[in-house]
Amino acid sequence: MARYVFAVQSNAADGLEQEYNEWYSGQHLKDVLACPGVVGARRLTLADKQILPTPHVFKYFCLYEIELDDLQTFIDALMSRAGTERMPINKAMGNSLPVFWQVIE
Template identity: 50%
Template sequence: MQKHIFIVYTNAVEGRDDEYNNWYDDQHLNDVLKIPGVVAAQRFALSYKQRLDPPFPWKYAAIYEIETDNLDDVITPLKEWIGTDRMPRSDAMEPHREAYFFHPITTRREA
């Protein structure tokens, strides 16, 4: 099986971080994990220390690990389910987001 990661950058609507994080952590991650081929999910918040200077456009990132030989088998449900009962969307999330699929081009190295 080909491995991929899907990285999604998002923000909460101003003043609604708690509602946004509760929805993302308690519902959305689980909804995405129901898609065949999505094998793991984890969220991240922007660290206070950064190598570069602000502004930083994204406060949150989610990384999904995917194992599939046909990425369309993951992309199609993502497109079809989002905003439905299978994958409700929260209005506490800013509508603009960025999301990209990547596949490894080297072996994993460890220190």
């Protein structure tokens, strides 16, 4: 069985940070965890201290751990649920950058 990480960098919409965090931690994580193959998730926020003083575009980062034979199964489930009652998208969601990584064994 292959293992993947679904890494999502994101921001709250302007002025909606509290609502964004409540929605993401309280509902969205559970909705994504209900997709086939998702075995874990962790949310992070950008630390105040960094090695390099590089500007960072995103404040939030979420790692979803996925284990399944065909990543397309997860992608299809995610896309069919996004924006429905099974996975509502809150207006507090700002921009995001989702990327899949395959775990090297």
